[in-house]
Amino acid sequence: xxxxxxxxxxxxxxxxxxxxxxxxxxxxxxxxxxxxxxxxxxxxxxxxxxxxxxxxxxxxxxxxxxxxxxxxxxxxxxxxxxxxxxxxxxxxxxxxxxxxxxxxxxxxxxxxxxxxxxxxxxxxxxxxxxxxxxxxxxxxxxxxxxxxxxxxxxxxxxxxxxxxxxxxxxxxxxxxxxxxxxxxxxxxxxxxxxxxxxxxxxxxxxxxxxxxxxxxxxxxxxxxxxxxxxxxxxxxxxxxxxxxxxxxxxxxxxxxxxxxxxxxxxxxxxxxxxxxxxxxxxxxxxxxxxxxxxxxxxxxxxxxxxxxxxxxxxxxxxxxxxxxxxxxxxxxxxxxxxxxxxxxxxxxxxxxxxxxxxxxxxxxxxxxxxxxxxxxxxxxxxxxxxxxxxxxxxxxxxxxxxxxxxxxxxxxxxxxxxxx
Ligand code: EPZ
Numbered sequence: 001x002x003x004x005x006x007x008x009x010x011x012x013x014x015x016x017x018x019x020x021x022x023x024x025x026x027x028x029x030x031x032x033x034x035x036x037x038x039x040x041x042x043x044x045x046x047x048x049x050x051x052x053x054x055x056x057x058x059x060x061x062x063x064x065x066x067x068x069x070x071x072x073x074x075x076x077x078x079x080x081x082x083x084x085x086x087x088x089x090x091x092x093x094x095x096x097x098x099x100x101x102x103x104x105x106x107x108x109x110x111x112x113x114x115x116x117x118x119x120x121x122x123x124x125x126x127x128x129x130x131x132x133x134x135x136x137x138x139x140x141x142x143x144x145x146x147x148x149x150x151x152x153x154x155x156x157x158x159x160x161x162x163x164x165x166x167x168x169x170x171x172x173x174x175x176x177x178x179x180x181x182x183x184x185x186x187x188x189x190x191x192x193x194x195x196x197x198x199x200x201x202x203x204x205x206x207x208x209x210x211x212x213x214x215x216x217x218x219x220x221x222x223x224x225x226x227x228x229x230x231x232x233x234x235x236x237x238x239x240x241x242x243x244x245x246x247x248x249x250x251x252x253x254x255x256x257x258x259x260x261x262x263x264x265x266x267x268x269x270x271x272x273x274x275x276x277x278x279x280x281x282x283x284x285x286x287x288x289x290x291x292x293x294x295x296x297x298x299x300x301x302x303x304x305x306x307x308x309x310x311x312x313x314x315x316x317x318x319x320x321x322x323x324x325x326x327x328x329x330x331x332x333x334x335x336x337x338x339x340x341x342x343x344x345x346x347x348x349x350x351x352x353x354x355x356x357x358x359x360x361x362x363x364x365x366x367x368x369x370x371x372x373x374x375x376x377x378x379x380x381x382x383x384x385x386x387x388x389x390x391x392x393x394x395x396x397x398x399x400x401x402x403x404x405x406x407x408x409x410x411x412x413x414x415x416x417x418x419x420x
Contacts, residue, residue: 006382018255037225131171155180293321
């Protein structure tokens with residue numbers, strides 16, 4: 001079993017390069033099922049989650065080749081088998097469920113095991129299925145599986161009770177080859193949705209309004225193979241911004257889209273970080289000033305991202321004053337609180353709200369990554385904790401951060417991975 005060791009207290013310096021967005025490349029890989037031609041995805045981050053969805057496509061008889069030399073992912077789904085996808089892989093990573101919309105559009109059929117919930121919440125799929133049903137699919141559920149089938153998908157108007165990222169993406173992929181026009185209302189507006197739509201439109205789809213609350217999809221007959229480069233990972237970039245703040249350091253981050261990070265940058269400015277020299281997708285982050293307690297409410301984009309909540313909690317744990325974090329997106333995304341408390345953080349939970357009293361110093365100890373972003377929060381806390389922090393269950397972290405300890409080490413952190 002692997003652990004990450006972080007020796008505090010360390011300042012950071014230098015620059016870090018951000019990888020392509022995990023939450024962009026996963027739906028884009030799923031969308032390759034829509035087109036029986038070769039597709040090349042550039043700058044592919046070989047994350048655990050990317051490997052899982054690539055393995056799933058290989059199991060379905062697709063050609064999937066990753067070239068380590070130039071980080072190009074080559075995919076050809078022309079010989080895909082529309083058989084039941086491997087249940088174990090679907091359960092291992094819920095994002096695999098994103099292949100359902102594309103399989104339904106291409107074959108009129110798909111049967112997948114119900115995606116597992118995970119630590120942060122029940123992760124239902126009712127909105128995905130509502131969209132498929134409104135497009136004309138029959139839904140059969142039972143024995144841990146969900147089966148969708150249709151003779152033909154017909155465009156329709158679909159209102160999402162919640163702007164679900166996954167449901168928006170799955171329905172978008174189902175609609176691109178449907179007959180007629182589909183309108184998704186109260187759609188998710190995350191930058192990764194816009195990126196998926198840009199990818200599909202480059203393949204020949206006809207999608208308008210992605211990135212806003214109403215998306216219109218005019219069905220087309222077929223799509224063509226392309227080469228594409230997904231956007232940068234705004235959550236990885238935000239994580240390193242907080243690394244500068246928590247260690248009172250100044251670093252340069254390469255691979256930032258300021259617009260995509262607006263809610264995070266504005267909140268970090270309120271907390272006392274200074275941002276400058278934003279050009280060519282790079283930005284200087286000065287975290288050397290005294291920090292101020294701030295209140296945060298996580299919301300769907302363009303609100304403050306839930307995927308940055310745990311990392312912010314690490315920063316606010318050592319920021320003088322009282323901060324309040326309200327998690328409105330997932331029902332159980334405070335498991336990192338107990339881990340931070342082990343390090344001396346003073347946090348009280350009241351339902352979906354955490355009240356954080358900043359302490360002068362955290363102390364190192366053994367902690368666990370309770371989910372992907374909580375793991376990143378543990379690394380951030382370890383950078384400023386007195387002593388050696390040992391982080392277990394780091395498979396969570398590898399799902400979303402490429403060579404995480406290498407990137408921090410290059411910034412001057414005393415961090416390494418051990419096999420125990
Ligand atoms: C995506 O998950 C991201 N994952 C998550 O990132 C991110 O936290 C989340 O969006 C919110 O931004 C990927 O893109 C692979 P949702 P997703 O559907 O699509 C409810 C990370 O750390 N809901 O927007 O599963 C659900 O219960 C991961 O990178 C329904 O009620 O998120 C939740 O409360 C974690 N019915 C809320 O919507 C549905 O059918 C948000 O879920 C679907 C969702």
